[in-house]
Amino acid sequence: MVTRREFLGVGVAALGAAAVGVPRRSWSAGVRVVVVGGGFGGATCARYLRRLDSSLNVTLVERESTFYTCPFSNLVLAGLRSMEDIARDYQGLAEKDGVDVLPAEVAEIDPVSRRLTLADGDVIEADRIVVAPGVDMRWDAIPGYAASAADTLPHAWKAGSQTELLRAQLGGMPDGGVVIITAPGNPYRCPPGPYERACMIAYYLSREKPRSKILILDAKESFPKQGLFTAAWDELYPGMIEWVSGGAGGIVSSVDPATRTVFTSEDFEQHKGDVVNFIPPQFAAQVAHRADLVDDTGWCPVDQSTFESARHEGIHVIGDACLAGAMPKSGFSANSQAKVCAAAIVTALRGQDLPPPSYANTCYSLAGPDYGISVAAVYRLQGGKIAAVEGAGGVSPSDASAEFRSREARYAEGWYDSISADTWG
Amino acid sequence: MRRQLLLVAVTLLWPILTFAQASGQDLRAYMLASSCAACHGPDGDSPGAIPPLRGKSPKFIALALQEFRSGASDSTVMGRMAKGYSDEEIALIAEWYGKNNDGTE
Numbered sequence: 342m343v344t345r346r347e348f349l350g351v352g353v354a355a356l357g358a359a360a361v362g363v364p365r366r367s368w369s370a371g372v373r374v375v376v377v378g379g380g381f382g383g384a385t386c387a388r389y390l391r392r393l394d395s396s397l398n399v400t401l402v403e404r405e406s407t408f409y410t411c412p413f414s415n416l417v418l419a420g421l422r423s424m425e426d427i428a429r430d431y432q433g434l435a436e437k438d439g440v441d442v443l444p445a446e447v448a449e450i451d452p453v454s455r456r457l458t459l460a461d462g463d464v465i466e467a468d469r470i471v472v473a474p475g476v477d478m479r480w481d482a483i484p485g486y487a488a489s490a491a492d493t494l495p496h497a498w499k500a501g502s503q504t505e506l507l508r509a510q511l512g513g514m515p516d517g518g519v520v521i522i523t524a525p526g527n528p529y530r531c532p533p534g535p536y537e538r539a540c541m542i543a544y545y546l547s548r549e550k551p552r553s554k555i556l557i558l559d560a561k562e563s564f565p566k567q568g569l570f571t572a573a574w575d576e577l578y579p580g581m582i583e584w585v586s587g588g589a590g591g592i593v594s595s596v597d598p599a600t601r602t603v604f605t606s607e608d609f610e611q612h613k614g615d616v617v618n619f620i621p622p623q624f625a626a627q628v629a630h631r632a633d634l635v636d637d638t639g640w641c642p643v644d645q646s647t648f649e650s651a652r653h654e655g656i657h658v659i660g661d662a663c664l665a666g667a668m669p670k671s672g673f674s675a676n677s678q679a680k681v682c683a684a685a686i687v688t689a690l691r692g693q694d695l696p697p698p699s700y701a702n703t704c705y706s707l708a709g710p711d712y713g714i715s716v717a718a719v720y721r722l723q724g725g726k727i728a729a730v731e732g733a734g735g736v737s738p739s740d741a742s743a744e745f746r747s748r749e750a751r752y753a754e755g756w757y758d759s760i761s762a763d764t765w766g
Numbered sequence: 767m768r769r770q771l772l773l774v775a776v777t778l779l780w781p782i783l784t785f786a787q788a789s790g791q792d793l794r795a796y797m798l799a800s801s802c803a804a805c806h807g808p809d810g811d812s813p814g815a816i817p818p819l820r821g822k823s824p825k826f827i828a829l830a831l832q833e834f835r836s837g838a839s840d841s842t843v844m845g846r847m848a849k850g851y852s853d854e855e856i857a858l859i860a861e862w863y864g865k866n867n868d869g870t871e
Contacts, residue, residue, distance in 0.1 A: 389800070393796075673804050676804050677800075677801055677804065680796075680797075680800040680801070681797065684793055684796060684797060693790065693793070694790065695793075696790065696793050696794035696796075696797045697794075697797070698797060699797050699798045699801060699855075700801065701801035701804070701847065701850070703804070703805065703843055703847070715842070715843050717843050717846045717847055718850075719801075719847060719849075719850025719851070730849075730850040732849050733846060733847065733848075733849035733850030733851075734846050734847070734849075734850065735846050737842070737843075745842060748842050749842050749843075751815045752805075752815060752816055752842060752843070754814060754815055755805070755812065755814035755815030755816035756804070756805050756814075756816060757814070758807075758812075758813045758814030758815070758816075759803070759804065759805050759806060759807040759808075759812050759813060759816055760804045760805070762807050762813050763803045763804055763807060763808045766808070
């Protein structure tokens with residue numbers, strides 16, 4: 342029986358032989374990089390590794406054949422996009438970029454031997470591994486919100502069936518009902534996400550069920566683009582959205598999925614929702630825990646210039662799962678980190694120096710179909726940490742015209758189209 | 767004699783050195799310019815509402831970035847982004863995307 346490992350070995354040997362006589366290429370020929378996870382970070386890294394050095398063997402292991410993007414999934418809730426609109430696949434990576442796309446689930450990663458065991462028992466050996474698994478929910482963080490609770494109180498913080506469930510619940514709720522959104526403490530995936538979600542749900546409700554209310558129970562005292570969001574709520578959905586900060590009683594102490602009741606203030610107060618969108622605390626996805634890449638924060642510490650794990654050589658962690666200094670956990674950040682990481686791997690294999698890393702992020706949020714707001718930053722390495730460049734970046738102006746907001750809404754859509762093409766081809 | 771040897775050595779090393787430098791400089795430009803693709807599309811080929819960089823000359827791109835940075839040109843987000851880059855970095859970015867310029871600006 343030829344195992345996948347032996348099969349790969351033959352491929353590597355053949356490529357190695359083909360590279361003889363091409364000394365400029367031989368430094369990386371036959372080298373296999375395995376990327377775990379095909380989201381914004383993993384897919385971008387696989388693509389850019391191949392673009393930087395086409396002699397590299399790049400395998401992308403991803404369990405889903407269709408990836409639903411979290412960005413623009415809030416527009417599905419609003420009825421402004423379909424699930425198909427936010428679906429991506431791996432055909433471009435496989436056919437145009439020459440990435441070996443392996444539809445499989447990674448069971449274990451041995452971070453010392455750099456050997457991956459797939460759920461079906463097959464084994465892959467890698468010279469370098471890029472781990473881009475995203476987040477998992479912390480099912481033990483809030484009493485009552487175990488994995489099964491997500492069937493009744495969707496988090497919809499991974500797009501897909503959870504998005505559809507929340508959409509269906511919004512469709513089924515009565516006019517005059519209450520939608521509760523719980524927002525976790527930092528850090529978590531997509532910091533402005535819960536507040537854009539409130540806007541998009543409000544957009545739907547204001548048209549279909551205008552007597553309804555949205556209650557945001559927040560563990561935090563403030564949130565990104567807060568001034569812009571609250572101004573948009575007042576302007577577009579007056580009286581519909583109420584935000585409760587942590588200090589004002591927004592911290593969730595427990596939840597009862599059966600009655601859709603959220604308890605706050607050490608269980609002294611309770612809020613019953615017709616729909617409860619429960620966004621729990623998160624940490625790096627479980628596969629990173631099993632691979633010993635996570636520290637006691639629940640996230641993966643890395644060298645912030647190369648994204649090589651601080652715990653294991655030759656393993657890189659990018660995207661939401663890693664600790665990347667000042668960068669927020671966003672699809673754009675993951676895409677940006679992936680490009681730096683790809684350059685770091687290629688230069689390391691060649692024995693070259695990595696040029697000073699440069700990273701960027703822009704998070705667009707849609708308050709309404711014609712009302713976009715953004716926060717942007719350029720990042721560099723300062724004292725080993727990723728830090729925002731002073732004097733650059735920041736949020737959209739608070740006094741902008743309707744035309745400006747409309748342009749940012751168009752650019753939000755343009756960004757989505759571009760980053761999709763940049764990530765999945 | 768020593769001088770001749772040195773000349774031979776320099777001559778032999780020259781292509782290697784320039785390649786290493788060019789490659790390093792290319793990677794530096796890549797590092798700065800690849801961020802732009804998230805909004806402007808792969809290789810600046812924007813499929814949607816954001817203006818493409820493909821087809822623009824290095825001069826056009828550099829001037830646009832400088833004017834966004836100074837505020838001479840109105841923008842939504844580009845003023846905020848351009849402030850994160852030096853003149854030299856802007857030149858590298860402009861050269862990176864401008865290499866696909868088809869001459870029409």
